[in-house]
Amino acid sequence: MELWFTEKHTDHVRFSIQVDRQLYSGQSEFQRIDIFDSPEFGRFLTLDGYMMLTEKDEFIYHEMIVHVPMAVHPAAKKVLVIGGGDGGAVRELTRYPGIEQIDLVEIDPQVVDVCKKYLPQTAGKLDDRRVRIFYEDGLKYVRAEEDAYDLIIVDSTDPFGPGEGLFTREFYGNCFKALKADGLMVNQHESPFYPVDAEAMQRAHKRIVESFPISRVYQAHIPTYPSGHWLFGFASKKYHPVRDFDPQAWLALGLKTRYYNPKLHVGAFALPNYVNALLEEEEKG
Ligand code: SAM
Numbered sequence: 001m002e003l004w005f006t007e008k009h010t011d012h013v014r015f016s017i018q019v020d021r022q023l024y025s026g027q028s029e030f031q032r033i034d035i036f037d038s039p040e041f042g043r044f045l046t047l048d049g050y051m052m053l054t055e056k057d058e059f060i061y062h063e064m065i066v067h068v069p070m071a072v073h074p075a076a077k078k079v080l081v082i083g084g085g086d087g088g089a090v091r092e093l094t095r096y097p098g099i100e101q102i103d104l105v106e107i108d109p110q111v112v113d114v115c116k117k118y119l120p121q122t123a124g125k126l127d128d129r130r131v132r133i134f135y136e137d138g139l140k141y142v143r144a145e146e147d148a149y150d151l152i153i154v155d156s157t158d159p160f161g162p163g164e165g166l167f168t169r170e171f172y173g174n175c176f177k178a179l180k181a182d183g184l185m186v187n188q189h190e191s192p193f194y195p196v197d198a199e200a201m202q203r204a205h206k207r208i209v210e211s212f213p214i215s216r217v218y219q220a221h222i223p224t225y226p227s228g229h230w231l232f233g234f235a236s237k238k239y240h241p242v243r244d245f246d247p248q249a250w251l252a253l254g255l256k257t258r259y260y261n262p263k264l265h266v267g268a269f270a271l272p273n274y275v276n277a278l279l280e281e282e283e284k285g
Helices: 058-072 088-091 109-118 138-144 159-165 169-178 195-211 245-251 262-268 272-281
Strands: 003-010 013-019 019-029 032-038 042-047 050-053 078-083 101-106 131-135 148-155 180-186 214-221 230-234
Touching: 003 042, 013 032, 013 169, 019 131, 032 109, 042 101, 042 109, 050 058, 050 262, 058 088, 058 148, 058 180, 058 214, 058 230, 058 245, 058 262, 078 088, 088 101, 088 109, 101 109, 101 180, 109 131, 138 159, 138 169, 138 195, 148 169, 159 195, 169 180, 169 195, 180 195, 195 214, 214 262, 214 272, 245 262
Parallel strands: 078 101, 078 148, 101 131, 148 180
Antiparallel strands: 003 013, 019 032, 032 042, 042 050, 180 230, 214 230
């Protein structure tokens, strides 16, 4: 007998992964949480049936959402992660000795508990002494913060269900306010390829452009996300993601990475023409 996990990527496209067994299934106050084990991708986490991460390709997403901004900000000490209860972004952040405080704001405690039990590869650093976990809606949390963080990482689910508020103008405006004068924000920015994802991406881009003076988009190849082509947003009060990037300073840290490197950092901001066109539509207003 063959078991398969299938996610609908569009009305006409499905993506399937063969599964050895289901390790966990539960319904929290916010969403359905499942963990599967698979021969090709190892263990993987889905929320409401949508792929969040697999052991095999999570390094790409987490390295790109953390090392790109960390290599641009010259001295990030206080970092806020919104969402990200799997701990992957936190794991990458804990590798920087200069970071003094990592606040993780995750709406669903059950995601954290399940990831600690079944996905130690990502959740293994949530007990680092610099990490504080707040079980709260990220939208509410940032309303109360001002001039507090060097970097905000929005590691959210998609713009429906509990993640919807994390794609609003109000949220981005409050992130701007929560950042210090040279602070920056990165977010998972959806995919440009299928129209349903591209629309969400364009909406988010328009709102970020209206909220931050510098707003750029970069890309990575993530095999288990729809189309495999994924974008990240880089929004900043002061630093430009390429002109203010100091490759030597980052290399001097001696961090070993499997995906990210300084050449790729620069290249990731060079987008295909059709993606630039989608973004420019929003920038013109
Ligand atoms: N990398 C993943 C992706 O793009 O598919 C996202 C990973 S992470 C598991 C997303 C987390 O955001 C989930 O654990 C979810 O509970 C959390 N989340 C969703 N809405 C939230 C909100 N409003 N405030 C804080 N956390 C939220």
